[in-house]
Amino acid sequence: GENVEQHPSTLSVQEGDSAVIKCTYSDSASNYFPWYKQELGKRPQLIIDIRSNVGEKKDQRIAVTLNKTAKHFSLHITETQPEDSAVYFCAASKGTSGTYKYIFGTGTRLKVLA
Amino acid sequence: GAVVSQHPSRVICKSGTSVKIECRSLDFQATTMFWYRQFPKQSLMLMATSNEGSKATYEQGVEKDKFLINHASLTLSTLTVTSAHPEDSSFYICSATSGRATEQFFGPGTRLTVL
Numbered sequence: 694g695e696n697v698e699q700h701p702s703t704l705s706v707q708e709g710d711s712a713v714i715k716c717t718y719s720d721s722a723s724n725y726f727p728w729y730k731q732e733l734g735k736r737p738q739l740i741i742d743i744r745s746n747v748g749e750k751k752d753q754r755i756a757v758t759l760n761k762t763a764k765h766f767s768l769h770i771t772e773t774q775p776e777d778s779a780v781y782f783c784a785a786s787k788g789t790s791g792t793y794k795y796i797f798g799t800g801t802r803l804k805v806l807a
Numbered sequence: 808g809a810v811v812s813q814h815p816s817r818v819i820c821k822s823g824t825s826v827k828i829e830c831r832s833l834d835f836q837a838t839t840m841f842w843y844r845q846f847p848k849q850s851l852m853l854m855a856t857s858n859e860g861s862k863a864t865y866e867q868g869v870e871k872d873k874f875l876i877n878h879a880s881l882t883l884s885t886l887t888v889t890s891a892h893p894e895d896s897s898f899y900i901c902s903a904t905s906g907r908a909t910e911q912f913f914g915p916g917t918r919l920t921v922l
Binding site: 725727729734735736737738739742782786793794795796797798799800802 | 841848849850851852853856898900909910911913914915916918
């Protein structure tokens, strides 16, 4: 079955710097890759997603890139702020409808130092 | 839109008892709901996928007789942890999707503590 690896497990950056989190998936049939932000004790919140027919997507300070050949995708956060501190999870899914399950990465704990 | 609620938010129970957790989609019809378990400082581990009106599909290693899932309507799914033990203590989160949309909308989670 699908396996998603995520690195690094922890990441500390200075406020204003960029943060990059990388994920690798195993199933070449995966075609949807969401990124979630989770604060302690709260629900995961979707921050950005990308489909396999797109190589890059950007939303203000957040961007995601996808390399289908290498089967990896990355989250880029620029101009980091203290409120970006949280745990970030990548996920992979296949299929075009909501019946397909997500396989989550192991998570990255991001700390933005003021 | 796309709001998912869970009840209760926290529950403490004695070992050997059963606990029911409800997951509701408040403003959309959820054709599929997913149940996850999350241990401290770990990722979300999918337990099962449930489609309205049919039996849940459990992930490998998840005991279907211990974690009973019912998805009787398009807005409600329940997870019952039967004969709970301390090792079942965890954060249980549901998510829901509707129709052709791929995005999963997550509930706020239920923290279960088994004494």
